Amino acid sequence: MKISINKLAKILDGEIIGNEKVTLYNLSKIEDASEGDITFLSNPKYIHWLYKTKASVVIIDRGIDYKAKDTPNLLVVENAYSSFNKLLNLISKKKLEFTGIHKLSSVDKSTVVGKDVSIGKFTTIDSKCKIGNNVFIMDNVSIKSNVTIGDNCVIHSGVRIYEDSIIENECIIHSNSVIGSDGFGYAPDDNGIYIKTPQIGNVHIKSNVEIGSNCSIDRATLGSTFIDEGVKIDNLVQVAHNVKIGKNTVIAGQAGIAGSTVIGKNCQIGGQVGFVGHLKVGDNVRINGQAGVFSNIPDDSIIKGTPAIDERNFNRSYVLFKNFEKVIKDLNFKKGKW
Numbered sequence: 001m002k003i004s005i006n007k008l009a010k011i012l013d014g015e016i017i018g019n020e021k022v023t024l025y026n027l028s029k030i031e032d033a034s035e036g037d038i039t040f041l042s043n044p045k046y047i048h049w050l051y052k053t054k055a056s057v058v059i060i061d062r063g064i065d066y067k068a069k070d071t072p073n074l075l076v077v078e079n080a081y082s083s084f085n086k087l088l089n090l091i092s093k094k095k096l097e098f099t100g101i102h103k104l105s106s107v108d109k110s111t112v113v114g115k116d117v118s119i120g121k122f123t124t125i126d127s128k129c130k131i132g133n134n135v136f137i138m139d140n141v142s143i144k145s146n147v148t149i150g151d152n153c154v155i156h157s158g159v160r161i162y163e164d165s166i167i168e169n170e171c172i173i174h175s176n177s178v179i180g181s182d183g184f185g186y187a188p189d190d191n192g193i194y195i196k197t198p199q200i201g202n203v204h205i206k207s208n209v210e211i212g213s214n215c216s217i218d219r220a221t222l223g224s225t226f227i228d229e230g231v232k233i234d235n236l237v238q239v240a241h242n243v244k245i246g247k248n249t250v251i252a253g254q255a256g257i258a259g260s261t262v263i264g265k266n267c268q269i270g271g272q273v274g275f276v277g278h279l280k281v282g283d284n285v286r287i288n289g290q291a292g293v294f295s296n297i298p299d300d301s302i303i304k305g306t307p308a309i310d311e312r313n314f315n316r317s318y319v320l321f322k323n324f325e326k327v328i329k330d331l332n333f334k335k336g337k338w
Contacts, residue, residue: 001025001091005057008038009075011090012083014059018073022056027087030055040084059083096136096154114151132169144180150207162219164202171205174213174235179203183218183225183241183259197221199241206230212237212253221259228265246283264299 005022009015028037030046033055040059041050050058050071057073060066061080077083096118101107104121111129113119120139125131129143132151137143143161150169155161159173162180173179185197201220205227211217212235219225219241226244227233234253239245243257246265251257255269258277263269267281270289275281282299292306305314320327 001027005073005075008057008087012059012075012077012086014075014077014083016073016075018057018071022073024057027084027091028055030058038087040080042080042084059087102139108145120157126163138175156213162203165219166202166204166224168205168207168209170208172210174211174215176213177211177215177217179205179211179217180219181216183221185221185241185259201225201242203227209233215239218243218259234271240277252289 003024005016005024006020008024024038025036026038028034028039030039030041030049030053033039033053035054035056037055038057038059039053039055041047041064042061044064047064047066050066053072055072057075058071059075059077059080062076062078098116099118101117101119102121105119105123107113107119107125108127110127111125111131113131114133114135116134117131119137120141122139123137123141125143126145128146130148132149132153134151135149135153137155138157140157141155141159144163146164147161148166149155150167150171152169153167153171155173156175158176160178165180180203182199185199186194187197188194199219199221201223203217203219204224206229208229209227209231211233214235215233215237217225217227217239221241223242225239225242228245228247230248231245232250234251236254237251238256240257240259242260244262246263246267248265249263249267249269251269252271254272255274257263257275260277261275261279261281263281264283264285266283267285269287270291272290273287273293275293279293279296281297282301284300285297286302287293287308288304288311290306291304291308294307297303302311303309304311
């Protein structure tokens with residue numbers, strides 16, 4: 001990477017304060033930066049690093065108050081965090097270099113492949129698939145028949161995509177995730193032996209979704225397991241059959257969502273949260289880490305605990321629980337039992 005501060009200012013719509021002839025080579029954390037590095041400061045809590053950093057340029061929020069004499073070169077923007085994130089995205093896209101279709105890959109003749117598609121070695125794509133334009137499919141990926149992948153997607157090494165899955169545009173799926181495996185469906189017969197329920201639906205992932213590594217998104221029994229636009233799923237998340245996740249919901253690592261649960265839009269779900277099946281979770285819900293969700297949740301709720309309850313009720317109850325022994329002693333003392 002090599003970029004002038006003037007070009008950077010145009011990209012980020014920022015104002016340069018300091019030397020306008022600086023050339024930059026690397027992105028770094030503010031505390032680790034050295035000469036030639038770009039970093040950012042968006043939280044006034046860390047203002048002391050502005051005077052200690054060795055970075056050549058600091059991207060800084062316009063609203064942060066600082067002493068101009070003691071700073072490195074500054075690029076003043078409306079939102080430093082968003083600007084730095086934009087820069088990271090530009091650089092990460094440049095790292096994906098078009099390589100074409102590797103000779104050690106296998107693509108069925110009936111599959112339609114778009115323009116500027118890279119397919120890595122030992123990747124197999126079965127019959128009647130549709131691959132969009134500017135798609136990167138890395139090494140050792142397995143794509144079964146009748147899969148659709150939209151434009152500008154990145155499928156990392158080791159991903160498995162089962163038949164009939166639909167992945168729309170601008171999606172990223174990280175290594176070793178499985179899309180469209182069978183849901184966990186069994187019915188006991190008269191002798192108590194569990195008989196497998198065939199899973200004949202599919203998975204439908206809308207645009208601008210990112211799925212972390214080692215996730216499992218199960219296919220529906222009938223219909224579709226549905227992941228709506230803008231959803232972000234962390235590593236090691238289990239999404240069971242017929243689950244529906246609304247727009248712009250984020251789910252942290254090791255969460256598990258049982259079958260046929262419907263989660264609304266703009267929700268925030270912490271790590272290791274567990275949902276029983278057939279629930280309805282409203283829009284704009286926040287669920288703290290390790291919560292166990294056993295009942296429906298209305299819009300705009302903030303919950304925590306197991307079983308999960310309103311956050312404020314949980315905090316009040318926890319104070320009593322933490323001091324339970326003392327509370328009992330006080331009650332017994334008042335009753336004259338001590």
